[in-house]
Amino acid sequence: PADAANMPRLRSSSAGAVFQSRTNAGYWIFDGLELTDNASGNTVVNFLLDFASFPGANNLTVQRSYIHPKEIGTTNYNRAAIRGMEFEGSGMLFKWNYAAGFLGRQPDNQLPTTQVILCITCSNLTVSDNYLEAWYTALFTGGGGENPEYTATLSGTVNTTQADFSTVTGLAPGVIIRFNLEGAGTLNSQTSFTRSSGASLTSADVNHTIWITNGTITERAKVTAVSGNNYTIEPYNSAVPTGACTFVVFETAKVTSVSGNTVRYTPVGLNYLTQAPSTPGTAAWRVHQVVHDINIIKNTFSIDIAHAQYEHATYGNSPKGWVEMKAGDNVLYEGNYFINYPSAMVFTQHSNEGYTPWTTVQNLTIRSNFVNTVYDSIGTRQWLIISMD
Numbered sequence: 035p036a037d038a039a040n041m042p043r044l045r046s047s048s049a050g051a052v053f054q055s056r057t058n059a060g061y062w063i064f065d066g067l068e069l070t071d072n073a074s075g076n077t078v079v080n081f082l083l084d085f086a087s088f089p090g091a092n093n094l095t096v097q098r099s100y101i102h103p104k105e106i107g108t109t110n111y112n113r114a115a116i117r118g119m120e121f122e123g124s125g126m127l128f129k130w131n132y133a134a135g136f137l138g139r140q141p142d143n144q145l146p147t148t149q150v151i152l153c154i155t156c157s158n159l160t161v162s163d164n165y166l167e168a169w170y171t172a173l174f175t176g177g178g179g180e181n182p183e184y185t186a187t188l189s190g191t192v193n194t195t196q197a198d199f200s201t202v203t204g205l206a207p208g209v210i211i212r213f214n215l216e217g218a219g220t221l222n223s224q225t226s227f228t229r230s231s232g233a234s235l236t237s238a239d240v241n242h243t244i245w246i247t248n249g250t251i252t253e254r255a256k257v258t259a260v261s262g263n264n265y266t267i268e269p270y271n272s273a274v275p276t277g278a279c280t281f282v283v284f285e286t287a288k289v290t291s292v293s294g295n296t297v298r299y300t301p302v303g304l305n306y307l308t309q310a311p312s313t314p315g316t317a318a319w320r321v322h323q324v325v326h327d328i329n330i331i332k333n334t335f336s337i338d339i340a341h342a343q344y345e346h347a348t349y350g351n352s353p354k355g356w357v358e359m360k361a362g363d364n365v366l367y368e369g370n371y372f373i374n375y376p377s378a379m380v381f382t383q384h385s386n387e388g389y390t391p392w393t394t395v396q397n398l399t400i401r402s403n404f405v406n407t408v409y410d411s412i413g414t415r416q417w418l419i420i421s422m423d
Contacts, residue, residue, distance in 0.1 A: 091123030176361025
């Protein structure tokens with residue numbers, strides 16, 4: 035921005051943010067600041083504004099500020115500051131800011147998930163009249179962070195169509211329930227697990243997600259094959275536990291009726307219930323969305339052309355999207371510009387897997403937006419992607 039030279043410049047030289055809110059911090063205004071980093075070596079600055087590490091952030095305002103990695107405007111595409119802000123709370127006004135340059139790779143050349151604003155479980159967020167530039171996605175919400183509102187233990191006749199619940203609070207036809215298939219065994223390698231007790235997976239559980247823990251490390255993987263007690267898995271991360279482990283596969287069903295404490299349901303979704311849930315075991319559900327009341331108004335979303343072309347030519351990667359929402363209720367996009375390297379607005383609850391099957395994007399309004407990209411035969415794709423299940 036033209037007046038950046040007159041702004042107070044605040045820099046982080048470590049992995050910590052320039053500002054970090056404490057528990058229940060509220061009614062702060064951050065006005066007219068230049069926020070950047072001065073990190074060196076392989077230091078990664080995850081956020082310049084951290085309103086997430088402590089719970090209860092509320093009623094915050096960030097305005098008229100210049101938020102960027104120190105390498106902005108250069109062709110040095112290894113950058114320490116990879117996100118502008120994470121906000122996990124209720125009540126954020128982000129307006130009149132120039133937040134840009136969140137692109138490139140970490141100092142160790144790993145490809146990060148860069149964002150200007152990350153919000154996994156926030157509500158009452160207004161983003162108005164900003165310039166927002168990031169390679170991965172300038173705004174990201176959700177991603178599997180919504181814990182259940184209610185849990186119940188199961189008893190009586192428990193199968194794929196009914197069970198008795200210790201509580202039925204919030205349950206009604208249409209509510210999605212998460213059930214557990216629990217067991218134990220040995221993780222022989224990153225891709226090989228041998229079951230010894232508990233739930234016995236079948237071919238119907240292939241492509242479902244399994245969570246494995248040794249009590250210290252917990253990691254998730256995709257079940258890719260089942261042969262008796264031998265399961266082939268595909269971990270999402272390399273740091274999987276080894277040796278004796280327990281596991282849980284979360285599977286889902288939709289309530290069809292509630293009579294007293296007897297709940298009837300039908301398997302549904304990508305991680306549908308394939309067999310009777312474990313007993314004694316638990317069911318979990320959520321009625322109200324955690325991410326809600328999001329207003330994105332009169333912003334300019336940009337993806338840097340030179341960097342996007344460089345990343346694609348060098349590594350074969352394309353940007354994720356201008357925005358990506360994996361959760362949201364009562365969401366408005368109005369009067370925004372989407373410019374430069376072509377990408378997409380993406381709305382999908384996928385990748386939440388069976389762990390948070392209640393997560394969704396609903397009551398979404400998109401109106402009076404303008405897309406003006408630079409044509410690129412490699413990068414051209416759909417402007418809008420809505421993928422629900």
